[in-house]
Amino acid sequence: MKLCRIETPDGIKPAMIDADGAARDLTQHLTDIELATMAPAALDQLRDVDVTALPVITGRFAPVINDIRRILCIGLNYSDHAAEAGMDVPDHPILFSKLCAATGANDPIIIPKDSEKTDWEVELAVVIGTKAQHVSEADALSHVAGYATFNDVSERAFQIEFGGQWVKGKSCDSFAPIGPYLVTADEVPDPQNLDLWLDVNGTRRQTGNTRTMVFSVAEIISFLSRFMTLLPGDVIATGTPPGVGMGFKPPVYLQPGDVVELGIEGLGDQRQEVIKFNG
Incomplete structure (x- = not known):
């Protein structure tokens, strides 16, 4: 469904x-x-x-669920994305969170006040359907209600240049478009074989497949469930393939008037117009 x-x-x-x-x-x-x-x-x-x-x-x-409980994110989960970011491939999943509200698939991306480095990241989102606590990798996918397309919009200066954790560069308003719909797990027989893509102004920026993840969806769920109880409504964004703006030389970031389009095989497409903060 x-x-x-x-x-x-x-x-x-x-x-x-x-x-x-x-x-x-x-x-x-x-x-x-x-x-x-x-x-x-x-x-x-x-x-x-x-x-x-x-x-x-x-x-x-x-947004695909009216009461998303929390948005958990996995960083550097594609080795080629880690390389373009100049970072080592992690030994364990890197966890951070987005503290902003989710938005609809085609709602605008708002460039935050004082931002110069707003970036894009197409990602597979996993929606938890049943309680998961200390689950094995073999049982992990049985706790998934479904999957969705996700754009982990990021402000790189806020994320990297201001010290501390990544959360402040990930949690600005409009930085969590999800959908257009939730595809139930029974219609996604292999979450590790899905094509992902993202265009900016009609130019392809990201192309990838979930088979190149460092940590699979099952590994991520099992790992996270060791440290926290995952509950229905938790969303896990599983990382992005290469082609983000900060990886270009020189870097390329979003500007007001840009149009971001992205999608995942079988999970639907998104389209976001980029607008300037006006507040």
Whole structure:
């Protein structure tokens, strides 16, 4: 299934994508796509819905879950991205978090005040569906509700040049576009064989495949579950392939008026216009 949330004149409505790519209104079956929806039993109930009998709705994609619990991120998880960043391939997954609210797949990227180095990162996002605590790699994927396209927008000066942790360069408003939809895990038989891409102003900047991750999705979930209990609604952004702006010589960063387009095989595409902070 492909589940999403659609902004309409009557508010945000839960929806399911049909075989032709149209969004079908799910409000007669549930009030929203939320933490409870991620439970296996709840997803099984939705699988029994006749999507063709639901009304078509149109509007802007909202974040795929209304109450994302937290956004956990893995850094330098593609060896060629680590090389372009001038950093060593890590021995263990590098964890940081994004403390901003998620935004819809096509919502604008806002260049923060005083930013000169706002950057892009296409990533596979994993949405946890059931509690995961000290899980093995063999069992890790059974805790996944689904997958989504994610743009880990980053401000490199804030992230690297101001000392301390990366969080401050990752948490500016609009820095977590997710979606357009959540693809349930049963429709992604191998999360380690998905093509990723990202364009800026029509020029291809990133091309990759999840098979080149340093740490697989299963390894990441197992590793994180040793140190924290993962719960429904947790989102894990699993790292980016090479081609980010700071890796160019000289670096290339986003400017107001730019258009960022990105996608992951089977998980849908995003399109974000870049605008200047106005506050």
